[in-house]
Amino acid sequence: MGEYRIVIVDDHKVFLDSLALAVGQCSDHKIVGTALNGTDALDLINKKVDMVICDLNMPGNYKLEFIRALKTNHTHVKVLVLTMYDERRIIRQLSRLKVDGYVPKGAGLEELLTGIEMIRQGRRYFRQSPESRPKAKKVEDDFAKQFKLTKRELEVLTLIARDCSSKEISQQLKVSVATIATHRKNVMRKLNLHSASALTKFALENGLV
Numbered sequence: 078m079g080e081y082r083i084v085i086v087d088d089h090k091v092f093l094d095s096l097a098l099a100v101g102q103c104s105d106h107k108i109v110g111t112a113l114n115g116t117d118a119l120d121l122i123n124k125k126v127d128m129v130i131c132d133l134n135m136p137g138n139y140k141l142e143f144i145r146a147l148k149t150n151h152t153h154v155k156v157l158v159l160t161m162y163d164e165r166r167i168i169r170q171l172s173r174l175k176v177d178g179y180v181p182k183g184a185g186l187e188e189l190l191t192g193i194e195m196i197r198q199g200r201r202y203f204r205q206s207p208e209s210r211p212k213a214k215k216v217e218d219d220f221a222k223q224f225k226l227t228k229r230e231l232e233v234l235t236l237i238a239r240d241c242s243s244k245e246i247s248q249q250l251k252v253s254v255a256t257i258a259t260h261r262k263n264v265m266r267k268l269n270l271h272s273a274s275a276l277t278k279f280a281l282e283n284g285l286v
């Protein structure tokens with residue numbers, strides 16, 4: 078097979094950039110564009126684009142409207158939805174719209190790449206919701222043990238990878254921003270990583286988000 082040209086759409090910039098970097102590292106994948114919303118993404122689509130990987134909850138086009146526009150106006154483009162939404166109603170709607178695949182954001186990079194490859198081969202790929210993954214807790218526990226992260230440090234890493242700010246993390250975990258800064262510093266030291274984008278990419282590759 079030749080080069081597979083992909084556009085990625087997500088309204089979280091850090092997650093978007095990290096995902097583009099991770100998927101683009103595959104030798105036969107080429108990221109030809111990224112967008113923060115459906116309106117900008119539609120401007121990127123042309124006959125040379127093979128696949129769009131997108132979230133549902135984006136500004137510019139509400140949820141399924143962006144996908145509906147893609148499937149109506151760009152029938153050659155494969156659509157893989159990567160999202161936190163896991164309601165069966167949403168998944169059924171995606172299926173009716175003839176979306177080519179669905180992977181929850183909690184599934185990890187390896188499974189996303191599996192979905193891309195299956196769709197590329199002309200098949201559909203619909204992953205079950207994160208709640209149906211009995212291995213998820215073990216993945217987190219093994220990761221924390223391997224890198225000697227505390228439970229709180231693992232929570233902070235996961236929230237950073239979901240593009241939450243230190244203030245948002247502090248509000249969610251009910252601790253001070255200074256405490257979050259300390260946890261962030263400790264996580265970076267233990268993982269030998271030095272930026273939020275590097276943390277996000279690492280978390281993706283290890284199936285934490």
